């Protein structure tokens with residue numbers, strides 16, 4: 001059974017996720033004050049990892065942002081043919097993605113990898129991709145994706161959710177509708193409740 | 202106060218259903234401990250040393266009689282017949298059973314209450330001045346905006362899982378009682394030169410391990426933009442705040458790392474996109490919510506009341522209480538009343554079920570059926586007629602709610618500490634109780650005058666020790682409990698953080714340490730000085746010298 005939810009239903013996953021090989025660089029603890037992106041203490045992708053990434057030559061693939069940036073000339077035609085998408089980690093900068101594509105809507109899919117449930121950056125990334133950059137195609141969350149994030153992910157512009165292996169996507173579906181009338185405007189419903197309803201005292 | 206319509210009610214009802222299912226999945230083993238943690242926290246449920254603790258939201262400290270009766274019932278039915286009012290103006294139950302928590306929330310929902318976002322890494326309860334709406338020095342009643350911000354922040358999808366907790370306070374007075382500088386975002390409402398409602402926005406304040414006063418990020422913001430501007434701030438924080446180290450994850454660390462100018466630049470860049478977005482507040486919405494906070498149907502009264510004056514003249518106990526517990530009111534003939542939850546010898550902020558029912562009845566009978574919780578952990582009846590005060594006092598006194606110590610040394614702000622909290626380094630309640638016993642003489646307390654003593658059981662600073670005129674912090678030294686003492690902290694417009702006086706003390710030493718600090722003050726003060734003034738004028742040195750005079754004490758003390 002597929003663990004993918006698309007829109008409001010279980011769907012077959014036609015995409016192959018391309019992963020980076022494990023980093024050989026020993027993890028160093030960041031000092032934590034130098035520059036902004038280092039504040040979060042995440043590893044950056046190494047050249048060896050990019051070079052060592054194996055992309056299947058046929059079929060639909062979602063490649064890491066760093067690999068796409070390094071090999072965009074070869075990947076662009078697949079992208080324009082609708083058979084290559086990009087995924088990024090929650091600590092990667094959207095600006096990198098935007099400045100390396102001609103038109104974000106040439107991408108059939110963007111996927112955001114969330115390593116830990118508690119990492120709420122994914123919600124801001126989804127919101128920005130939809131509202132700031134006008135992305136209209138499939139926006140997928142994958143990684144530590146569990147049913148209790150779904151309502152928030154949906155409201156932040158995601159429409160595709162790959163539930164973590166070992167958890168029931170069937171049961172998770174119910175949580176897309178945990179609340180019927182949210183207070184604030186967000187991606188899926190831009191108007192706040194006070195503009196949608198006539199709330200009289 | 203604000204009353205739910207069907208939309209508000211549906212949201213809390215759906216939350217109960219969602220949470221009930223989360224608890225069911227956890228108990229059935231479908232959710233691991235780690236997965237359940239962020240879910241239960243977002244609903245105010247901690248797993249403590251002894252039992253779970255459930256924190257119930259009291260939005261900006263406002264309660265109705267009906268709600269307080271319900272809280273009293275819940276404490277009796279599901280707990281040990283008492284609750285603890287916290288420095289966030291919330292109510293904590295210390296002994297509920299995990300299995301019962303969905304039912305507790307269902308009962309709360311029947312009186313328009315909940316535990317949404319009372320803990321966890323999300324936007325917490327919005328707090329404000331306990332005298333909002335009645336204070337004579339109030340420029341703007343901030344409660345309508347507090348309610349609008351509450352609704353906006355409730356299940357805000359983009360900010361559901363922030364790097365760390367996020368606290369917003371609003372104020373509308375000259376004399377800031379909401380400590381806006383001590384919050385992740387502080388909003389000070391005022392009327393600008395065009396006679397329009399405007400906001401001065403502070404960011405990056407907070408206590409905890411790294412206490413920092415907030416910085417002004419915007420001097421002038423039109424009220425319509427309150428939500429979109431908050432979105433810009435929280436978005437920058439959500440994306441760039443540290444997530445690798447819980448102690449460095451608050452927004453204050455990001456603001457400090459970037460500098461307020463750079464942080465402001467990023468926020469303004471973000472806001473340029475968000476300004477005038479749909480979440481911009483409309484006149485109609487402000488008017489709708491403000492209707493709930495319209496003035497009470499006050500009677501026209503003279504400024505003086507003969508029966509009150511007579512009672513003051515003839516009854517010294519009543520006069521002593523009135524002196525400490527009554528606060529000026531913008532309507533002639535009315536007073537706001539603080540009911541002390543700090544009787545000497547019990548945990549500060551605790552109220553029994555019986556006391557909750559009594560206060561609910563007093564509010565019903567004498568104060569339009571409403572009351573407030575203060576961040577000093579007392580209860581407030583905001584609208585009492587002068588002619589009713591004697592009756593209120595008699596009833597409150599019969600139930601241990603009229604200790605005339607408001608604002609005095611024994612009106613201690615104190616976190617639950619090591620008796621309940623699993624994060625604690627040391628117990629805090631027994632220290633408060635020991636100090637109350639040491640100073641169990643009301644004439645002496647009045648002579649010492651206004652002073653704030655705050656105790657936290659660890660650096661998380663829930664007891665706001667940094668801003669206590671005297672601050673006490675529980676520290677752990679090789680597994681035993683020690684207490685670090687600071688003086689010179691202050692809340693309010695001229696807020697400051699206290700300075701540590703030296704090596705820490707054992708629990709037994711604490712009452713005498715406080716006594717020595719007071720001795721120095723009484724000796725050195727000028728006639729018009731309060732403790733904080735003397736402490737600021739003289740600095741730490743003379744206090745330190747006296748406290749550590751006994752050399753053996755200094756040697757025993759441990760530097761931490």
Ligand code: SF4
Nearest residue numbers: 616622625658659663
């Ligand atoms: S200050 Fe520390 S000990 Fe006290 S309640 Fe907060 S976390 Fe617990």
